[in-house]
Amino acid sequence: MMIRRLGPIYLSGLMFLAVGLLASWPGAAGAAEGVAPDGRLRLGIVSPRPTKMIRIMQPLAEYLAKHLATSGIRKGEAVATPSVGSMVSYLRTGKVDVYIDSPFPSVVVAELAGSKILLRRWKGGRPDYHTVFLARRDSGISSLEELRGKMIAFEDPGSTSAYFLPKAVLLRRGLTLAVKKDFNEAVAPGEVGYIFGGDETNILIWTIREKVHVTTVSNDDWENLQENMKKELKVVARTEPVPRHLVSVRGDLPPALQAEIRRVLVGMEHSEEGRRVLKHVQKTDRFDEFPQGAEAQLRPVRDLIKYVRKEVGAL
Structure with missing residues (x-):
């Protein structure tokens, strides 16, 4: 046979080619840089009712994973922590990648854990409340x-x-x-x-x-x-009005992955699948960018939070 006549050099070449093809195959790609080794993206919430909130948020975690597959994300998991302090710890240690909460806890967590606030959440046709x-x-x-x-x-x-x-x-x-x-x-x-x-x-x-x-x-x-x-x-x-809810990401998450997370969440309202998941997440309308930038929109919160920071951090 041809292979037998060409001998070990030919076989070595075939093995090298096979390894190269496997490495380039989409299903064989490694986990995304900055997330868990198993490619799991963790979506965190703070709640005294973890079972209920995980059930509500899990479809969003799975939606993110599905639409971030080309970025190396293989699975999405909703994670509930009992307190703001534990969320700070989870973000610092990489146990949570994306975090959704109301503005006061989100700002305190950003100060303590170095998380980055990306987007705001709309509900009832509004991005804010008072x-x-x-x-x-x-x-x-x-x-x-x-x-x-x-x-x-x-x-x-x-x-x-x-x-x-x-x-x-x-x-x-x-x-x-x-x-x-x-x-x-x-x-x-x-x-x-x-x-x-x-x-x-x-x-x-x-x-x-x-x-x-x-x-x-x-x-x-x-x-x-x-x-x-x-x-x-x-x-x-x-x-004064403040943003209803905020989406934050772990501060050391690679910028490219942060951008992809932003893109996927903002785009949800434009597909039937996305709208269905949004509705499941406590009747969310959509996620969007801050029109004047996050810092400008969060200024009222930062101006007020000094009066209640200790209590928020103790949640």
Whole structure:
């Protein structure tokens, strides 16, 4: 046979050619630079309900992996951490590559872990939201300065729109806030007492029933509030708008892969598959770039975060 006649030199050449072909074959490509050796891209969220949030976010992780295959990504995995501190650790050690959260935690994590904020998330037709301060219509309260000696109800200690943002605004105005065990605890004349209601319904009912003087909700919640409750309340003040949610990437992720992640997420709204995944992720409309750049859009958050940084970092 021809191979036998040509001998070992010919066989060596064939082996060299075969190795070259295998190395160039798409399925044999190595993992993307900067991610796990197995080519896994990890999408991180902070949540006290990890099972639920992983179920919500896993389709997005898989979508990213599918559309980043040419960049060496082989699999997508949603990862939930119980705290902001643990997310900082995961980003620093490469256990999370992409991170999605509300603006206050995202900015604190970027400061501590060196993550880079890339995109914003739209929901309900808007890229941002703000806090609305509400009081009973007949309360006589018309400004935030009148809250001294009174009680305010926040929703929960992990909420941007219903805690961090309004609290930071009050502190910036020079008001002193003091947490209380319940709405029966006394509030000193020079302070603003506050308690947590756990959910939007509780804090609104407490305000209507005069258990507290003021409460805070997002503008979305206010606009969608039942009319029979809405007519009992009035808007005392509003905060400036802040981005609803932010997409960050690990700071040491290769720039080329960062650019590809940005491209894939921004392009999701343009395909049926992408829109289906977006809807699954808590009815997301789309992801997009910051029109004036991330720094300009995040300036209101950075200006306020100094008042609540310690609390955000302790989440």
